[in-house]
Amino acid sequence: MRALCWNGVNDLRVERVPDPTILAPQDAIIKVGLSSVCGSDLHLIGGYVPTMRAGDIIGHEFLGEVVEKGPEVTRLNRGDRVITVSIIGCGKCWHCEHEEFSLCDNSNPQPAFEEMAYGHCTAGIFGYSHAFGGYAGSHAEYIRVPFADTNCFRVPEGVTDEQAVFVSDAVPTGYMAADMGNIKPGDVVAVWGCGGVGQMAMKSAFLMGAERVIGIDRFPDRLRAAQMKAGAETLDYSRVDIYDALLAMTGGRGPDVCIDAVGMEADSGASAIEDLYDRGKQVLRLESDRPAVLRQMIQCCRKGGTLSIVGVYGGLIDKFPMGAAMNKALTFRMGQQHGQRYVKRLFEHIEKGDLDPAYLLTHKWALDDAPQGYRMFKEKADDCMRVVFAP
Numbered sequence: 001m002r003a004l005c006w007n008g009v010n011d012l013r014v015e016r017v018p019d020p021t022i023l024a025p026q027d028a029i030i031k032v033g034l035s036s037v038c039g040s041d042l043h044l045i046g047g048y049v050p051t052m053r054a055g056d057i058i059g060h061e062f063l064g065e066v067v068e069k070g071p072e073v074t075r076l077n078r079g080d081r082v083i084t085v086s087i088i089g090c091g092k093c094w095h096c097e098h099e100e101f102s103l104c105d106n107s108n109p110q111p112a113f114e115e116m117a118y119g120h121c122t123a124g125i126f127g128y129s130h131a132f133g134g135y136a137g138s139h140a141e142y143i144r145v146p147f148a149d150t151n152c153f154r155v156p157e158g159v160t161d162e163q164a165v166f167v168s169d170a171v172p173t174g175y176m177a178a179d180m181g182n183i184k185p186g187d188v189v190a191v192w193g194c195g196g197v198g199q200m201a202m203k204s205a206f207l208m209g210a211e212r213v214i215g216i217d218r219f220p221d222r223l224r225a226a227q228m229k230a231g232a233e234t235l236d237y238s239r240v241d242i243y244d245a246l247l248a249m250t251g252g253r254g255p256d257v258c259i260d261a262v263g264m265e266a267d268s269g270a271s272a273i274e275d276l277y278d279r280g281k282q283v284l285r286l287e288s289d290r291p292a293v294l295r296q297m298i299q300c301c302r303k304g305g306t307l308s309i310v311g312v313y314g315g316l317i318d319k320f321p322m323g324a325a326m327n328k329a330l331t332f333r334m335g336q337q338h339g340q341r342y343v344k345r346l347f348e349h350i351e352k353g354d355l356d357p358a359y360l361l362t363h364k365w366a367l368d369d370a371p372q373g374y375r376m377f378k379e380k381a382d383d384c385m386r387v388v389f390a391p
């Protein structure tokens with residue numbers, strides 16, 4: 001089959017690779033219909049995530065058709081149109097039983113790196129380096145999904161492919177960001193980053209009762225989408241002082257909930273992080289992630305407010321204002337998405353019409369054009385929010 005392979009920093013190629021096969025009785029093989037780029041892929045492409053190997057297939061947000069299943073898969077049938085949550089749960093461990101699927105004990109078959117770097121191993125992620133399980137990604141004609149009964153969800157009739165594909169990743173990540181904010185009616189919610197996840201976080205904040213939502217970015221098309229599609233007010237951080245603006249907008253109090261939908265930023269950090277796999281803890285003492293958004297959120301958030309972090313961080317940060325966070329009695333919530341917990345609810349919102357993620361899809365390209373698609377996405381050219389590939 002054809003697949004988009006990572007071959008080094010900024011080196012993506014469409015190559016011929018062997019078709020995936022059933023390896024375990026709970027596996028399913030999905031024929032990929034749509035597969036989206038994600039901002040977190042830029043960290044891989046830029047070389048900021050260690051343990052990538054030449055030939056690794058990337059992509060983790062996808063929709064497709066079940067074409068083969070192992071003997072222990074009971075909830076799915078051949079021909080089902082499904083989305084797959086991008087972070088893999090086993091469905092059986094203590095964390096999965098507590099609906100903390102991204103903390104699954106069993107889905108990462110290569111736990112050594114994470115155990116060394118993080119103290120514990122978290123869930124495997126499709127197409128996201130060997131530290132996160134070494135799973136082949138979805139920018140391919142076919143993909144193997146482990147624990148398919150836990151991770152694949154049939155798409156309801158009334159939901160289109162273009163809506164459903166984002167329920168794999170962007171929608172549950174944004175929704176969980178709002179959920180972790182513990183938003184109360186009347187709250188003001190500020191969201192840093194108006195890409196796909198940020199857009200869904202803004203929309204979700206309104207669904208959970210926020211009175212005002214403020215989106216922060218610098219790209220005019222993303223700010224426009226935040227206003228037009230998500231109903232948010234917006235701030236351009238290249239033009240205004242965010243602290244001054246947020247305090248002025250909230251009568252000096254600051255937002256009740258601050259959401260980070262940016263993360264480590266692919267254009268920052270030490271290139272030495274590529275050595276992480278070999279040098280482990282020693283290299284981990286470097287600052288690997290740029291905490292500009294975190295620092296700003298801590299400054300801006302109202303006293304006693306909540307910071308919800310879904311932007312991806314990988315290693316260590318420097319100059320973290322712990323004094324401000326402690327004395328302001330801030331609550332920190334964070335994590336990779338537990339999509340399996342939310343998919344049913346999200347499809348219901350989409351069917352009712354109060355959430356329509358399809359506008360995130362600004363470009364639909366053939367898989368063969370994926371390297372150019374990522375270049376456009378990275379440069380945010382042509383008002384690109386997300387490119388989706390159709391193999």
Ligand SMILES: [Zn+2]
Binds near residue numbers: 038039041060169170
């Ligand atoms: Zn993602």
Ligand SMILES: [Zn+2]
Binds near residue numbers: 095
């Ligand atoms: Zn599990």
